[in-house]
Amino acid sequence: xxxxxxxxxxxxxxxxxxxxxxxxxxxxxxxxxxxxxxxxxxxxxxxxxxxxxxxxxxxxxxxxxxxxxxxxxxxxxxxxxxxxxxxxxxxxxxxxxxxxxxxxxxxxxxxxxxxxxxxxxxxxxxxxxxxxxxxxxxxxxxxxxxxxxxxxxxxxxxxxxxxxxxxxxxxxxxxxxxxxxxxxxxxxxxxxxxxxxxxxxxxxxxxxxxxxxxxxxxxxxxxxxxxxxxxxxxxxxxxxxxxxxxxxx
Amino acid sequence: xxxxxxxxxxxxxxxxxxxxxxxxxxxxxxxxxxxxxxxxxxxxxxxxxxxxxxxxxxxxxxxxxxxxxxxxxxxxxxxxxxxxxxxxxxxxxxxxxxxxxxxxxxxxxxxxxxxxxxxxxxxxxxxxxxxxxxxxxxxxxxxxxxxxxxxxxxxxxxxxxxxxxxxxxxxxxxxxxxxxxxxxxxxxxxxxxxxxxxxxxxxxxxxxxxxxxxxxxxxxxxxxxxxxxxxxxxxxxxxxxxxxxxxxx
Numbered sequence: 001x002x003x004x005x006x007x008x009x010x011x012x013x014x015x016x017x018x019x020x021x022x023x024x025x026x027x028x029x030x031x032x033x034x035x036x037x038x039x040x041x042x043x044x045x046x047x048x049x050x051x052x053x054x055x056x057x058x059x060x061x062x063x064x065x066x067x068x069x070x071x072x073x074x075x076x077x078x079x080x081x082x083x084x085x086x087x088x089x090x091x092x093x094x095x096x097x098x099x100x101x102x103x104x105x106x107x108x109x110x111x112x113x114x115x116x117x118x119x120x121x122x123x124x125x126x127x128x129x130x131x132x133x134x135x136x137x138x139x140x141x142x143x144x145x146x147x148x149x150x151x152x153x154x155x156x157x158x159x160x161x162x163x164x165x166x167x168x169x170x171x172x173x174x175x176x177x178x179x180x181x182x183x184x185x186x187x188x189x190x191x192x193x194x195x196x197x198x199x200x201x202x203x204x205x206x207x208x209x210x211x212x213x214x215x216x217x218x219x220x221x222x223x224x225x226x227x228x229x230x231x232x233x234x235x236x237x238x239x240x241x242x243x244x245x246x247x248x249x
Numbered sequence: 250x251x252x253x254x255x256x257x258x259x260x261x262x263x264x265x266x267x268x269x270x271x272x273x274x275x276x277x278x279x280x281x282x283x284x285x286x287x288x289x290x291x292x293x294x295x296x297x298x299x300x301x302x303x304x305x306x307x308x309x310x311x312x313x314x315x316x317x318x319x320x321x322x323x324x325x326x327x328x329x330x331x332x333x334x335x336x337x338x339x340x341x342x343x344x345x346x347x348x349x350x351x352x353x354x355x356x357x358x359x360x361x362x363x364x365x366x367x368x369x370x371x372x373x374x375x376x377x378x379x380x381x382x383x384x385x386x387x388x389x390x391x392x393x394x395x396x397x398x399x400x401x402x403x404x405x406x407x408x409x410x411x412x413x414x415x416x417x418x419x420x421x422x423x424x425x426x427x428x429x430x431x432x433x434x435x436x437x438x439x440x441x442x443x444x445x446x447x448x449x450x451x452x453x454x455x456x457x458x459x460x461x462x463x464x465x466x467x468x469x470x471x472x473x474x475x476x477x478x479x480x481x482x483x484x485x486x487x488x489x490x491x492x493x494x495x496x497x498x
Binding site: 008009010011056057058080081084088091092093094095096123124125126127128130132 | 257258259260305306307329330333337340341342343344345372373374375376377379381
């Protein structure tokens, strides 16, 4: 019973999120249906990042086990191409497939998750990138956002930066890096950590946006973090701009 | 009766093309409806590039006249913001609005049109960029495509590179520049000319792809051009990868 690891790319605006939910389109359902169509087997997929509705992925990672008896000729390349055939309507692409050790877990073996958040920072709304960026019409100071973001780097209690529905046992997380850069009309927030709390990146971005607008100082961000209550931080940025870019193992 | 020039961005996959057609969504209709909703006036818009169904724009240019009596407070910025309000569902964005001379024509005054064609050149299909790129799974030699493309630069009879439905009186056009470059998993074809024949860029790209795959030589492109018949050139590339980037005046 070999274990397969897949790397996925998808447009989150077509889905109610990663996780299977009755009556709603999910990436998990689309993928498990494709595996079923190809192999005749029902699999339970384990994912690195349970992306919310509207959140995109360029490098999501998932694993599952396939019964060898019935599919001994499922080479990784055949699996990738076959799944892409069945997924072509769903706009989910399998970028890579590999056979991994039975100890590998897409979720638990991850050493770092990389997210990108794209803000379209111009007065006119997006014509081409609707659903793929957060449109912020007020000019943002990306340098000020970057400086303020450094208060979030390191090991902290991120209670202020987690959804009230977050089910993680501990609010402690270690942000390896948080960077804010301008790229033309866009402001990019990149974040790297072993793991994140629910909505953590989006609340960080919603808070840093207040700094970019000049409404908050870098010190306000530090104080919000120290208060350890959700209401102390800024609002949750919309899912549209968020991309799971890569997972390291 | 001031004349207004607008710069537009849109996702062509939502439309049957620029041009108004009964029973089909068009960018022209969306824009003229928005002007009507804002000003109460019916206008006839003149456009720089009549993009086909599925073709995108990052810098389309259009002009029209508004009656001053009824809208003396339509500053360009108010027009831009107001039209963006009415266009928000259509995914058409007005990037810029300006008042221009009565002699200005978005179509006839243009001195150069810039197009970009994006090919996603990897085996897996697009997950995020479906409808925005041409997916070519076979590895393309972008350098060979670039060298072959130079045969198309200059003043030529482009009969081989025009749609059989093209209504232009003359097949003569002058390509100022054609360049093919690789950018990671994408191959980009950029083209600049005062004007283009119908489907010209897409037939050029469909032909250069044959070179990239190693099926055609640079000389085959030259011969196809000299033959002056549509069947001598390659197939028409799909609209998905084509972007009208900019118009110069």
